[in-house]
Amino acid sequence: xxxxxxxxxxxxxxxxxxxxxxxxxxxxxxxxxxxxxxxxxxxxxxxxxxxxxxxxxxxxxxxxxxxxxxxxxxxxxxxxxxxxxxxxxxxxxxxxxxxxxxxxxxxxxxxxxxxxxxxxxxxxxxxxxxxxxxxxxxxxxxxxxxxxxxxxxxxxxxxxxxxxxxxxxxxxxxxxxxxxxxxxxxxxxxxxxxxxxxxxxxxxxxxxxxxxxxxxxxxxxxxxxxxxxxxxxxxxxxxxxxxxxxxxxxxxxxxxxxxxxxxxxxxxxxxxxxxxxxxxxxxxxxxxxxxxxxxxxxxxxxxxxxxxxxxxxxxxxxxxxxxxxxxxxxxxxxxxxxxxxxxxxxxxxxxxxxxxxxxxxxxxxxxxxxxxxxxxx
Amino acid sequence: xxxxxxxxxxxxxxxxxxxxxxxxxxxxxxxxxxxxxxxxxxxxxxxxxxxxxxxxxxxxxxxxxxxxxxxxxxxxxxxxxxxxxxxxxxxxxxxxxxxxxxxxxxxxxxxxxxxxxxxxxxxxxxxxxxxxxxxxxxxxxxxxxxxxxxxxxxxxxxxxxxxxxxxxxxxxxxxxxxxxxxxxxxxxxxxxxxxxxxxxxxxxxxxxxxxxxxxxxxxxxxxxxxxxxxxxxxxxxxxxxxxxxxxxxxxxxxxxxxxxxxxxxxxxxxxxxxxxxxxxxxxxxxxxxxxxxxxxxxxxxxxxxxxxxxxxxxxxxxxxxxxxxxxxxxxxxxxxxxxxxxxxxxxxxxxxxxxxxxxxxxxxxxxxxxxxxxxxx
DNA sequence: GTTGATTTGTTCATTTTATGAACTTATTGT
DNA sequence: ACAATAAGTTCATAAAATGAACAAATCAAC
Numbered sequence: 001x002x003x004x005x006x007x008x009x010x011x012x013x014x015x016x017x018x019x020x021x022x023x024x025x026x027x028x029x030x031x032x033x034x035x036x037x038x039x040x041x042x043x044x045x046x047x048x049x050x051x052x053x054x055x056x057x058x059x060x061x062x063x064x065x066x067x068x069x070x071x072x073x074x075x076x077x078x079x080x081x082x083x084x085x086x087x088x089x090x091x092x093x094x095x096x097x098x099x100x101x102x103x104x105x106x107x108x109x110x111x112x113x114x115x116x117x118x119x120x121x122x123x124x125x126x127x128x129x130x131x132x133x134x135x136x137x138x139x140x141x142x143x144x145x146x147x148x149x150x151x152x153x154x155x156x157x158x159x160x161x162x163x164x165x166x167x168x169x170x171x172x173x174x175x176x177x178x179x180x181x182x183x184x185x186x187x188x189x190x191x192x193x194x195x196x197x198x199x200x201x202x203x204x205x206x207x208x209x210x211x212x213x214x215x216x217x218x219x220x221x222x223x224x225x226x227x228x229x230x231x232x233x234x235x236x237x238x239x240x241x242x243x244x245x246x247x248x249x250x251x252x253x254x255x256x257x258x259x260x261x262x263x264x265x266x267x268x269x270x271x272x273x274x275x276x277x278x279x280x281x282x283x284x285x286x287x288x289x290x291x292x293x294x295x296x297x298x299x300x301x302x303x304x305x306x307x308x309x310x311x312x313x314x315x316x317x318x319x320x321x322x323x324x325x326x327x328x329x330x331x332x333x334x335x336x337x338x339x340x341x342x343x344x345x346x347x348x349x350x351x352x353x354x355x356x357x358x359x360x361x362x363x364x365x366x367x368x369x370x371x372x373x374x375x376x377x
Numbered sequence: 378x379x380x381x382x383x384x385x386x387x388x389x390x391x392x393x394x395x396x397x398x399x400x401x402x403x404x405x406x407x408x409x410x411x412x413x414x415x416x417x418x419x420x421x422x423x424x425x426x427x428x429x430x431x432x433x434x435x436x437x438x439x440x441x442x443x444x445x446x447x448x449x450x451x452x453x454x455x456x457x458x459x460x461x462x463x464x465x466x467x468x469x470x471x472x473x474x475x476x477x478x479x480x481x482x483x484x485x486x487x488x489x490x491x492x493x494x495x496x497x498x499x500x501x502x503x504x505x506x507x508x509x510x511x512x513x514x515x516x517x518x519x520x521x522x523x524x525x526x527x528x529x530x531x532x533x534x535x536x537x538x539x540x541x542x543x544x545x546x547x548x549x550x551x552x553x554x555x556x557x558x559x560x561x562x563x564x565x566x567x568x569x570x571x572x573x574x575x576x577x578x579x580x581x582x583x584x585x586x587x588x589x590x591x592x593x594x595x596x597x598x599x600x601x602x603x604x605x606x607x608x609x610x611x612x613x614x615x616x617x618x619x620x621x622x623x624x625x626x627x628x629x630x631x632x633x634x635x636x637x638x639x640x641x642x643x644x645x646x647x648x649x650x651x652x653x654x655x656x657x658x659x660x661x662x663x664x665x666x667x668x669x670x671x672x673x674x675x676x677x678x679x680x681x682x683x684x685x686x687x688x689x690x691x692x693x694x695x696x697x698x699x700x701x702x703x704x705x706x707x708x709x710x711x712x713x714x715x716x717x718x719x720x721x722x723x724x725x726x727x728x729x730x731x732x733x734x735x736x737x738x739x740x741x742x743x744x745x746x747x748x749x750x751x752x753x754x
Numbered sequence: 755g756t757t758g759a760t761t762t763g764t765t766c767a768t769t770t771t772a773t774g775a776a777c778t779t780a781t782t783g784t
Numbered sequence: 785a786c787a788a789t790a791a792g793t794t795c796a797t798a799a800a801a802t803g804a805a806c807a808a809a810t811c812a813a814c
Contacts, residue, residue: 005800022762034801036764058761059809151718198599212685214591221686222575223722231716232683233676244717299610303680306609308589309598337610340621341528345600382771399791411772413793435790436780 001132001370005030005038010047010371013066014189015216018051020061039064046070046130047090066090071370072127074120074172075363076113078102078138078155079179085113086356087120087127088363092190094356096123104155106162110169117170133366134166134174137182137358139207141224146175146365150224175365180209180227181218182361183316183353185368188213190360192314192351199312200227200304203357204297205319206256208249212308217372229304230254234296253297255319261289272320279325290325298333305338305346315350316357322350378509378747382407382415387424387748390443392572392593395428397438416441423447423507424467443467448747449504451497451549452740453490455479455515455532456556462490463733464497464504465740469567471733473500481532483539487546494547510743511543511551514559514735516584518601523552523742527601552742557586557604558595559738560693560730562745565590567737569691569728576689577604577681580734581674582696583633585626589685594749606681607631611673629673632696638666649697656702667703675710682715682723692727693734699727 002010005028012027013019019027025035042048047070052063068091077084080102087096098120100112113134121128140152147163149155166174177185184201187193193201197216203209210227212219219226230250231243238247251257255272262269265285269275278286301313313334315322322330327350335343379387382405389404390396396404402412419425424447429440445468454461457479464473475497477489490511498505517529524540526532543551554562561578564570570578574593580586587604589596596603607627608620615624628634632649639646642662646652655663678690690711692699699707704727712720 003800020762031802032763033765033803037800040764055810056761057759057811059763059807061762198596210684214596215594217592219575219591219685222688223686223719225686225716225719227684228686228716229684232680233714236676245714299613303609304684307587307604307606307681307684308596309600309602309605311599337622339602339605339608342600342602380771397791408773409792410774410794414771416792432781433790434782434788436778436792438791 003038005034006042007371007373009035009038009042010066011216013048013064014371015195017194018063018065020054020063022061024064068093069126070130071132071367072124072130073132073363073366073370074117074134075359075361075366076100076134076136077179077358077362078109078136079358080355083112084356084359085116085120086359086363087124088360088367089127090367092186092360092364092367094360094363095127096120097356097359104157106157106160106165109162110166113166114169131172132370134170134172135182135362135365135367135369136162136166136174136176137179137362137365138162138176139179142176142178142181142220143224144220146177146369149176173366173369175369177362177365178209178211178224179203179358179361181211181220182365183209183357184211184213184227184361185218186357186361186364187314187316187351188216188218189364189367189371192349193312196311198308199310199314200308202229202297202301202304202313202315204255204315204317206254208254208297210304212310218368229300232300232303234299249296249300253293253300258289258293261292262286265289272324272326276321276324276326287325291329294326294329295333298330298335299337301330301334301348302337305334305342310346313346313348315348316353317350318353318355318357321352380415382411383419384748384750386412386415386419387443388593390425390441391566391748394571395440395442397431397440399438401441445470446503447507448509448744449501449507450509450740450743450747451494451511452736452738452743453511453513454556454735454739455486455513456735457732460489461733461736462493462497463736463740464501465737465744466504467744469563469737469741469744471737472504473497474733474736481534483534483537483542486539487542490543491546508549509747511547511549512559512739512742512744512746513539513543513551513553514556514739514742515539515553516556519553519555519558519597520601521597523554523746526553550743550746552746554739554742555586555588555601556580556735556738558588558597559742560586560734561588561590561604561738562595563734563738563741564691564693564728565593565595566741566744566748569726570689573688575685576687576691577685579606579674579678579681579690579692581632581692581694583631585631585674587681589687591685595745606677609677609680611677626673626677630670630677635666635670638669639663642666649701649703653698653701653703664702667701668706671703671706672710675707675712676714678707678711678725679714682711682719687723690723690725692725693730694727695730695732695734698729 021035025032049067050062051065071090082099083102085098086094100116139154141150149160163174180203208230210229231248234249235247239251241248241251398412402409426444427439428442431438448467459476460479462475463471477493516531518527526537540551557580585607587606608625611626612624616628618625618628
């Protein structure tokens with residue numbers, strides 16, 4: 001679709017933000033002459049456009065940036081019921097949305113997508129010509145081509161080639177991805193980790209997910225399982241987990257676990273904020289639960305830092321504030337369990353996200369394939 | 378030095394082993410015509426040569442492989458005293474060796490290298506013209522250019538630009554690297570992980586080191602600290618570690634820790650094999666120590682698998698056999714602490730290495746830079 | 755104001771790199 | 785012997801990138 005130089009240019013801009021042609025040339029290791037042509041082509045394709053003019057000594061430079069309306073992507077989240085379907089522009093802004101019933105039958109899903117797509121696109125006529133891909137986020141393991149779902153407990157799938165089924169029904173390039181990995185990709189393309197080459201995103205919700213970027217690219221692992229920190233043993237001989245082992249991070253630090261522990265203690269808390277309130281009022285059980293959960297998540301993050309030395313840890317969460325007891329304990333535990341001379345070297349940020357995370361993440365998978373493409377050799 | 382296509386070809390061969398021109402062309406996404414020329418150039422450079430002829434239907438194909446004597450590299454280990462210096466061919470075979478006194482002064486080291494180099498090369502006259510680089514392995518942190526030692530406790534260094542000092546004195550391209558990372562690179566280039574894209578090497582010795590390969594490339598981490606698993610907290614509130622925290626893997630599972638625990642228990646064991654013998658004779662203290670150490674290392678490896686989903690874990694060790702109690706417990710702990718459906722999916726191999734590991738690893742760093750080069754964008 | 759310095763970005767002839775199609779070479783199978 | 789088959793080469797051509805010269809747009813200084 002695009003030449004490799006064109007893709008490289010888009011990749012650099014998506015990582016560094018707007019740049020002049022000259023800066024692009026040097027950062028891509030090409031001549032100004034070559035850049036001139038590549039930029040011209042992408043501008044006439046409508047993917048790139050000139051933005052700000054920077055005045056300095058000499059002729060002013062004109063910054064080039066991705067044209068927000070230069071490419072559109074559809075994102076579908078199979079994590080919710082009904083399934084969310086959004087249309088995203090090149091900035092990750094959602095410009096249209098629809099929902100569709102969630103099914104477990106791949107053919108039915110493809111059919112539903114094909115039916116809902118025209119409704120979605122009807123809201124933005126201009127996007128039809130510039131629709132470059134569909135991304136689907138789901139809970140489960142996905143192969144390295146982002147085409148087959150190797151296994152999904154939630155959907156009851158094993159080796160389902162969803163991407164090609166949808167591609168065939170809609171005629172549009174389709175890619176699927178694990179939920180946490182999709183969130184990481186959207187943060188890399190549209191969020192706060194644009195210019196970070198190596199980082200991990202921890203998605204904190206009912207479950208705990210995680211995904212790594214290494215060298216500016218999503219690292220999926222040999223079986224697509226990189227980042228599955230939820231089932232690392234964090235409390236040896238701890239509580240039994242639904243996975244079959246004991247003391248998994250998931251049994252202590254996920255929202256689901258926190259709520260269950262609260263319930264077991266007889267606390268009427270339905271959210272993290274409720275529990276934080278109780279704790280701030282001095283409720284010993286609430287404090288104990290938040291301490292335990294925060295320590296567990298902090299230790300896992302410390303391992304992450306110690307093992308992989310990322311440039312940033314980003315925790316995304318739908319619920320709750322992260323400036324209470326839980327967040328504080330978590331950060332302290334993370335700092336206390338890394339090599340002292342490392343402590344404070346790796347920024348740990350948290351970011352509240354809205355209910356569109358999964359669908360936006362799904363769309364970003366399609367954008368990622370458009371911008372970065374499949375791994376070269 | 379080499380064009381990017383030439384480098385890519387060498388990289389592919391070093392990963393896949395000998396290939397025909399046609400196979401190379403398809404696996405590199407080039408035409409047969411282009412391959413023909415690239416191969417011709419590399420053969421006349423002496424880097425590549427024709428080996429086996431494969432007969433099938435049609436004209437037989439001729440496999441191309443790296444010419445063992447097509448390129449030579451010098452490896453220097455600053456981990457031992459005296460420091461080891463070896464000359465390695467393109468297969469990782471050591472064809473000459475020297476030693477030199479170990480110094481802590483970078484200028485003295487460079488001087489010593491410059492003095493010893495001619496003696497080393499005198500043993501292999503033909504290597505002089507084909508010496509493509511020097512690699513130096515040391516204990517410490519190295520920057521991403523593999524040029525500056527950011528910090529080394531052992532050598533008492535902070536921000537020492539050793540590579541450029543040596544380069545200036547010798548006139549030869551020089552790169553430095555952390556010890557464990559150097560070992561991982563030598564396994565990737567010359568050892569048993571040639572065709573594995575994602576793996577981690579755990580070097581088990583007096584200390585415990587680790588390094589990751591991701592996507593066929595060494596992943597160094599944002600501060601060069603990826604793989605520093607020795608100081609991950611494995612026994613919360615465990616024994617104090619020299620790093621300042623408690624319960625680090627290093628305090629329980631390193632050879633140094635094992636020997637110290639044995640001594641504390643009054644056992645006269647000076648090696649892992651001694652301790653294994655005691656354990657097999659029923660000595661409760663020996664059994665306890667090996668259990669504790671094996672469990673700790675196994676748990677750390679389980680985390681490694683769970684976090685990064687590598688295609689292989691390779692444990693290199695100078696001392697001991699790994700088929701005794703320690704190895705068994707370690708493997709069981711590793712399997713027991715990963716998501717059950719993962720268990721057994723990630724091969725955990727161990728490999729006994731000789732005293733040349735560090736120097737050979739150092740040489741492989743130079744080879745790696747020749748073959749793979751610095752990270753492209 | 756005018757002039758010079760400075761830097762961006764374009765143009766174009768040239769070089770480098772890769773391609774497609776035709777061809778040669780070396781083998782197996784019949 | 786003769787087709788069938790596949791590897792590897794050759795060569796004219798196309799595609800991609802370069803270097804050098806140049807046009808354009810500004811600042812700074814007098």
